[in-house]
Amino acid sequence: MTGEPVFTRSRELQLEANDLLPGGTNSGARAAITQGIYEGLSISTPSFFERAKGSRLYDVDKNEYIDYHLGFGPIILGHSNPAVNNAVRQQIEKGTVFGGNSEVELKLCRKFVKHVMSQGLTVLCSTGSEATSIARRLAMAYNKKKKILKFEGHYHGWADWNMVANVHSVIGSFAKNSGQRVVAADGVPQSVVDDVIILPWNDPAALEETIRREGEDISAVITEVYQANWGVIPPEKGYLELMRKLTKENGIALIFDEVITGFRMGLGGAQKEFGITPDITTLAKCVANGFTIGTVLARKDIMEPVISDRTYIAGTYNGNPLSVAAALATITELESSDYSKLYERGNAIMKGIRDSMSDNHVPGLVQGPGPLWSVFFTDLEKISFTRQVFSISMHPHIKRSAIFFQGLINRGVMAMPTRYGRMYLSFAHSDEDVKKTIEVSDEALKEAKGAVAE
Ligand SMILES: Cc1ncc(COP(=O)(O)O)c(C=O)c1O
Incomplete structure (x- = not known):
């Protein structure tokens, strides 16, 4: 230029x-x-x-x-990767959506078990926002509690519960509201806001005090593992360990939102780097190098409400063969990268x-x-x-x-x-x-x- x-x-x-x-x-x-x-x-x-x-x-x-924008992060192999494109082309010839299972889904899920969560069952959906909302529902169905604790500046998608003091709502709001809950978007019901607790991240005292006070009502803590929204920020030493300990002791599901870090920081995501296993993991972006996919991994007991029909997860495009073929080819390429x-x-x-x-x-x-x-x-x-x-x-x-x-x-x-x-x-x-x-x-x-x- x-x-x-x-x-x-x-x-x-x-x-x-x-x-x-x-x-x-x-x-x-x-x-x-x-x-x-x-x-x-x-x-x-x-x-x-x-x-x-x-x-x-x-x-x-x-x-x-x-x-270096890379479509907000999904492009890990480089744009228009030939191996991924070929896999998608081959799948297009076979069909794009069946409304039933396809064998490629199993192959992909085995990759997640191998690399990310060995005890996990997988739900495939289409976006990161869907994945985090599924994770939230799974947690609530599992422990029958209703509140979710999330962190300032962490973005988990555009769902109602996420529009509380998140990436948008904090703009210009901290000074005025000094950390109180603020809502980013009109159209979010107050009842949803009431069930969201917001804390500053990397603040162990605030976490401990809040879980001690409200732990009985908190269904899930959701966090980025290495903050990537609103600044790339590492977890302070011992912070994630404390989060794991407190959630375990208080019957709270720990959700690691690895939509950005999954397959970007390594095959096992940031959780492998820090050696901490959450109860639920969400993945999206890098999984399919730019093709649309979202993924929820959770232990079998947490998936039990789905298995026993106590809760419901569905989607016309969940596990659709095109995205799955792209994901399988992406992860296969990453395995030799x-x-x-x-x-x-x-x-x-x-x-x-x-x-x-x-x-x-x-x-x-x-x-x-x-x-x-x-x-x-x-x-x-x-x-x-x-x-x-x-x-x-x-x-x-x-x-x-x-x-x-x-x-x-x-x-x-x-x-x-x-x-x-x-x-x-x-x-x-x-x-x-x-x-x-x-x-x-x-x-x-x-x-x-x-x-x-x-
Ligand atoms: C950590 C994290 N979680 C969830 C999402 C939502 O993903 P999507 O935009 O695919 O809905 C994003 C999007 O940037 C994200 O960064």
Whole structure:
């Protein structure tokens, strides 16, 4: 890409989209790039894309990007992976939906038993939002309690119970409400809000005190294992262990939402990394490299209400052979992929951006495990809490963040411009991509520094 990219066709199509789709997009999460607004600052981004292959994404104006957005995370093997595409093509010829079981479902479920949850039964659905809502129902049917405890900044999908102090509702709300429950969306019944408990994550005292006080009513605790929404944030040492212990002691189902981390941080997800087994696991994104699938794994006793017909889970597209064929091919490819390479390349990019921040005296932080990370513009030395991420927008150098991400896009590197600056890596990214990304980041960072007075 030479000079500033032009987004003429994107703009034309976006005007049409604004007339046809509510807010000009089918997913509110895409608002930053479809409306070109970042923390109230104007940005210039493509909003329509034509194709993607390997590590590359192409917009409708023929601009090419090394892609670190990766469709909000599902692309782990690289875009349009040949093995996955072939598996789907072969399945299309055999049929797309049968309304009964197909043998590929069993093959896929065996993979989950092998890699993620050896004691688990599997329910396949179509999205992460469905998976977490199924998990919640399973927990309630199992222990017959009604409340769910979730954490600030953790996003588990768009269901009613999730719209309470989640990714959207916390925007601008913490200062005013100081952590009280707030609802993101009109249309969520108060009765649903009443049954959701919200806590800051990485706060063991708050967790212990709340479970001691309300444990008898809490059906499930749901958590990301390595926070990936609203900033990539690791669990503090001992925190997940405490969560496991308290939930076990109080008859509460522990749900690990690994929709982002599953098959991204390794074949066994983040839970294998931390050596903790939850009662229920949810997976989606990386399972099928961009084809739609959601997965719920749970112990047999937790699935018992389904087996004995005390509760009900169904879906026309659950376990549909197309998604399952894609998932089976994705996991098979991942089994022979070298995850250490993914970590190595991710760490190289993180180090490159960190070095550049340090050389250019730009206060900032780059943190994450390797296959995903966040670039924060902040004076803090470490980010452990979502509220710290929220404070970034009040930092005068938030403008640097906007200019940095704009600078990446202008130079052919795609990342979603947000204050939590999340970037994903795939196995298709090469050492050349890494080198170019580090160079481009340095240029974008210099531009960002120069544009803001000290
Ligand atoms: C951790 C987590 N859980 C659940 C979801 C919802 O998944 P989906 O968008 O497939 O419904 C997301 C989506 O980003 C997520 O990040």
